Amino acid sequence: MPDRLTPLQTLPCRLSPPALVCPLGDDLATIADSLFRGQRALVRADTFTPGRLLPLGRVTTTLPSTRSWPAEHRSRNNQLLAAALERLLPTLDAFRERRPHARIGVVLGTSTSGIGETEVALSARQQHGSWPESFHYQRHEIGSPARFVAERLGLEGPAYTLSTACTSSARALISAKRLLATGACDAVISGGADSLCSLTVNGFASLEALSDSPCQPFSVNRSGINLGEAAALFLVTTEPGGIQLAGYGETSDAYHISAPRPDGQGAADAMQAALDMARCPSSTIDYLNLHGTATRQNDSMEALAVSHIFGDRLPCSSTKALTGHTLGACGALEAAFCWLTLDAGRLPPQVHDGQTDPELPTLTYATTTPCDATHTLSNAFAFGGNNVALLMERRS
Numbered sequence: 001m002p003d004r005l006t007p008l009q010t011l012p013c014r015l016s017p018p019a020l021v022c023p024l025g026d027d028l029a030t031i032a033d034s035l036f037r038g039q040r041a042l043v044r045a046d047t048f049t050p051g052r053l054l055p056l057g058r059v060t061t062t063l064p065s066t067r068s069w070p071a072e073h074r075s076r077n078n079q080l081l082a083a084a085l086e087r088l089l090p091t092l093d094a095f096r097e098r099r100p101h102a103r104i105g106v107v108l109g110t111s112t113s114g115i116g117e118t119e120v121a122l123s124a125r126q127q128h129g130s131w132p133e134s135f136h137y138q139r140h141e142i143g144s145p146a147r148f149v150a151e152r153l154g155l156e157g158p159a160y161t162l163s164t165a166c167t168s169s170a171r172a173l174i175s176a177k178r179l180l181a182t183g184a185c186d187a188v189i190s191g192g193a194d195s196l197c198s199l200t201v202n203g204f205a206s207l208e209a210l211s212d213s214p215c216q217p218f219s220v221n222r223s224g225i226n227l228g229e230a231a232a233l234f235l236v237t238t239e240p241g242g243i244q245l246a247g248y249g250e251t252s253d254a255y256h257i258s259a260p261r262p263d264g265q266g267a268a269d270a271m272q273a274a275l276d277m278a279r280c281p282s283s284t285i286d287y288l289n290l291h292g293t294a295t296r297q298n299d300s301m302e303a304l305a306v307s308h309i310f311g312d313r314l315p316c317s318s319t320k321a322l323t324g325h326t327l328g329a330c331g332a333l334e335a336a337f338c339w340l341t342l343d344a345g346r347l348p349p350q351v352h353d354g355q356t357d358p359e360l361p362t363l364t365y366a367t368t369t370p371c372d373a374t375h376t377l378s379n380a381f382a383f384g385g386n387n388v389a390l391l392m393e394r395r396s
Contacts, residue, residue, distance in 0.1 A: 018336035019088035022230035023057035057228020057324025072138035075114030080231035109168025109192035111328035114139030116197035165382035170331025193231035215294035217318035228324025249273025253385025264305030286373035292318020307361035
């Protein structure tokens with residue numbers, strides 16, 4: 001029987017210019033300049049770990065005030081989303097002019113939601129015996145980000161949030177593509193947000209996964225991650241041309257609750273699945289954004305997986321050295337960095353101390369040399385052996 005393409009392989013899935021608020025800035029020109037120069041945007045602070053200074057990727061953009069918002073929406077996480085949404089509105093308004101009756105959904109990823117505000121409320125309750133009047137439990141519900149965006153825009157279509165740790169917003173983009181393929185939506189606002197808070201910082205500290213110095217992905221001297229925060233949004237449509245989410249791959253190792261499978265097989269399978277969906281041979285990929293957390297285990301297994309699929313020919317880099325690991329936002333944020341790569345014809349350079357671990361498979365690390373890229377791949381891996389690869393393609 002003849003091979004048939006599935007709707008997911010044939011349906012256009014256009015990603016709008018991304019709307020970003022991250023440690024590198026809040027407008028695409030500024031972010032792209034820092035990204036392609038390899039400029040770290042980490043600051044040392046002990047905000048969440050008193051007495052222990054840690055490099056953190058904190059957003060310094062002035063965020064919208066929550067004063068007039070309903071209590072259930074007042075969180076830094078939603079402030080980050082609101083700031084990104086302001087930057088997406090021109091794209092959204094133009095689409096609505098073209099498609100005034102379009103059904104628009106919202107699918108976002110997060111791992112923190114509004115837990116930072118709940119931490120403050122818990123401390124107050126411990127001191128005073130009662131919850132602060134301003135406290136509202138819905139702020140920290142996982143569904144809060146999508147509900148916030150939908151209500152802010154008056155949208156009545158599907159609106160939900162995914163939380164699969166560090167793959168959350170990558171999976172949100174995949175869900176957006178699926179919603180379009182099923183015909184449930186004509187467009188989807190998709191991406192993710194995560195905000196720095198004590199839960200995540202101290203959680204990774206308890207795993208002994210934090211580095212007290214700027215992280216060094218794939219270096220022999222790597223000693224752990226730096227954490228960051230961000231919001232990244234796209235308008236995802238079925239329009240042709242532009243930059244398309246052409247393929248994706250998803251796998252689950254079911255190996256360990258927090259450690260990746262050492263041989264990288266699940267990660268390799270996710271990348272191969274993305275290539276297969278897009279009907280792209282590995283030789284067509286021009287750049288790979290590595291998950292690259294700078295932990296011993298992640299970098300080791302990812303290097304094995306990349307080497308297995310691409311050998312040593314593919315330029316790659318970990319942009320977490322610049323922004324910190326933005327957890328639930330990193331999948332969408334780093335997809336946005338791939339979008340900028342395809343748009344600008346430049347690669348985000350690999351940033352570390354220059355001492356690549358000789359025990360890792362040999363990879364080609366990206367430099368600032370211009371590259372007319374047409375295809376990129378972005379990896380996101382998470383606790384529980386949750387693996388995602390997104391393949392993006394520039395079309396005329």
